[in-house]
Amino acid sequence: MLVLGGCDSGGSTSSQDTLEPPEVDATNTDTVSDVVVGESPFGEEVVGVKLELTAEAWAAILAAPLDETFQQGAIEYDGVRVENVGIRVKGNSSLKSVADSGSTRFSFKVDMNEYVSGQKLLGVKKLNFNNSFKDPTFLREVLGYEVATWLGLPAPRTTFADLTVAGTHLGLFVVVEQVDSEFIERTFQDTTGDLYKPEPPAGGLAYTGDDALTYTGLELKTNETTSDHSAFMALLKALDSQDAAMIEASLDVDRAISYLAMNAVLTNLDSYNGPGHNYYLYEEGGRFTVIPWDMNEAFGAFNCGCDRTGLVEYPIDEPSCGRLSERPLLGAILDNAEWRAAYHERMRAVLDGPLAEPGWSARIAELADRIRPTVQADPTKFYSETLFEQALTQDVTLTGPMAAISLGLGAFAAERGASVRAQLAGTTPSTAATDGACPSNSPNPCGDGVCDAFETANPQACPRDCGG
Template sequence: MIKTRVVYLSMAILLLLFVVMYAVLPNVGIETKNTEFSYETIVFNKNKVTTIDIEIAEEDWADMLENAAAEELKKANITVNGKKMENVAIRTKGNLSLRSVVASDSDRYSLKIDFDYYDDTQSLYGLKKINLNNNYSDSTLMREYISYELMEQMGLPTPAHSYMYVTVNGEERGLFLGVEAVDETFLANNYGSNDGFLFKPDGTGSDLKYISDDIADYTGIGLKTNEGNIDQSKFIEMIEAINNGNNIEKYIDVDEMLRYFAVNTALVNLDSYQGNMKHNYYLYEDGGVFSIIPWDYNMSFGGFGVGGGDNNQIQDNANMKAPNDAQINDKSEMKPPNNGKQQRPNGDRNQGGLNMGFGMSGDLMADSAINFSVTTPVSGTALEERPLLNALLSNDEYRAKYEGYLEELATNYLTEDYVKNITKQLALLITTYVEADPTKFSTTEQFIEAVEGENSLPEFAKQRSESILKQLSGELVVEATSQGNMEMPNLDAIGDMDIPMQRPEDFDPSQAPPFNQNGDNQGERSNGGGPMQRPDQNGGPMWPNQGDEQLKQEIVIDNNTILTVIVCFALLIVALLFVFKFKRRGR
């Protein structure tokens, strides 16, 4: 016969087990759903600014800044939101932006952090590498962030991204955009496998024009993975297909690429395959089929300048006007470089250094960007010189899909309201950090101007989406006639740009309506669930307690934990029923 105290003891044990499983285990460092990739919610939390503290030998840091163009790796310890990673590799990074900053008086370089360089078993919640982008040439600090958001909305595999505030040896470096590296981890997370071939084209062959049947002749295709098995790649077959009008569906993910080029075109992102530089994209070959991965959007929203020799003639069919002589010439938007040095800000946050260099338009609302052609969406080159895009748009069925995606973007995402929601949310989150940033390229006023007003990202979205819809309907015709590639300016000099410095009169960041990542209004501010962080008396952000910060990290409980909790709860219910019947029988 079972004694009452035995039953109650069993009940107590079951209850304790239930409490432990439900309340304790998810918070003691047990890895969460998709443990390999939990960095997406922990490191790249879009509702707060991640803190990155870099500890590096002073002589190594000084050498890295002095010889930034060398991009030499240095050893450092990195603390991310209180989690310390030792023996980590760090270096400067960039292409045109790196050279431009080297030529200026600034030392605000973008950085690449490699967590597993010295220890290939080491990662940050599954993350192997992270890029800290300095937002060069983007006084809005939002072009790249919003571009990736739109790519995500259109279902494209997109690097994780969020804002991060960086210190080096206790000294503030400022606000950067953290972007996940496109590497084996990214591929495994987004494609379920990283056994294929990852290419980052930049140079000979990056236009994807046919050269020969020897892959060695395509010296700029930038193979990043599986180098030892390159002979098994279908790269040459893909090149032949898109150049010769063969069955391209056999070699490329057509629908994905149509979505990619629709977003790129809508955003007027011309520091890309569609511009004269023919770079800033990845190709991933999996099972002989190529996908495209977006990359590097600090010059989107027309920031690279349209043209390179293109004379875009605009005809307004609604008013039945014949084509006029008005030209949107990209060269008129480019300021010639001078021999002056860019001045970076000192202690006075109202005096920001101008951040515009090679190829960049200082006017966000330039007609050449607003009315960039959606039918011939290239700049500084001819559509025939970009065979991948040409093969897609030469097919009536594919072009119709491409135009459908453009219409979806112009109607749902690249709209004034949608972009305004994002910019106001970001302003609420990061304005304090922008103010505290000691190395920023431009002023807080220039940043705030991007949120609202006549020269803002929402206004660009409004006018650009209207232009897209008019072009698709035939009401507006924009024809581009290519006249060859542009002459490259001197990269050793930085061009001056005139940028308005006034804060919009009706803008109040504290009154910005919060929203979630889908743009929906919420009932309270979204900043990691708490109030907006303010700078301390020294001007630096007031960080929350690191222990509290880690406890606030988003937890995604995996299926095994959920199943265990359910089983324990079921056992608890059965035990309660047993006790009830046991007592009724008088035992």
């Protein structure tokens, strides 16, 4: 990985015969292991997973979780075992909240390549185990990626795991595929392109000059030593110009429309629409495709300072947490009549497709039935079984480090769907005329120049109010 601009990086699978990995010097990352082959790790049932660490390695993680340092261990995934893997905790605000609370229910990243180059588990090099921070249903991330996949976006695969770490049973986690070279091989024909993971401020995709090295927050995940970043700079210049032909030469516009329409319908604001992160860009033949990432706060869980009404009625033609001018990708789509019409039609397709009843409620019920026994047996879950059941359909109040109102998946989808349809029909406003702020959020909405309590606790929600 190359970090540009001086920013620090932040059906069940059946058991397979395992290949014994070689003895490995933990300091040697050049050893090439035999590849563990088998079915995909992303099946239809909750899988049992053990992350094995020595007492010393686990203690090192717990002593400094915010360092996100890899420790050497092993993984056993539904009976398939791989030694000499890297294990670390992961996250941003969720990581700090868990660390401050004294819980050990961190999210984890497992890298089969950290100590043994070329090593894989069931065809993947990395797996993420997410703790469902701020989501008592455990379903937001899975459902979000299902909508993305339905729209034809290249999206990570998911499943559920009953996770044990260092001998401690932690319970139900969401397993998410890593966007990396294996993901690119699965989803794209040309696997030689540049893969970026933009973070703020570069993640807004605003053109500020010709030198890619000055774009703080821009992480290159492939071709770190060979890329000249010319394709990325061409994309920024195209978005800055708002010239349709230039943009089409540098961007898969159709998939970008799908991505932005999905964010709008699902009120997925912890994304490009909000802080300007939680997405990847992959370049294929000079054109970039947007890849969604980290959708655990979809369906209004990340509120950008909005109250409930503001989230339900979030304006589809001004769907940014700040100034629309600070999100040139959004501006490019919305300012082009043809693309704007396609964006609107894509939202209708989501409402008439995966979010349509009775299918939406049936899918929620199906997934809830699948994970319910594991939720009930989960000894470290952030929320009670009662909140799990209630949050499937109705709003619930969360307390503790994740204090918030969690919008019920069923109720929110229905109300949001009605609001989007009304905006599309022109019977309610589709812009807020407040430069990205929620008109219903008072007395201190985003953009008022006041760094209020919410914005202080969530500095990425409205950086312009808090001097970011």
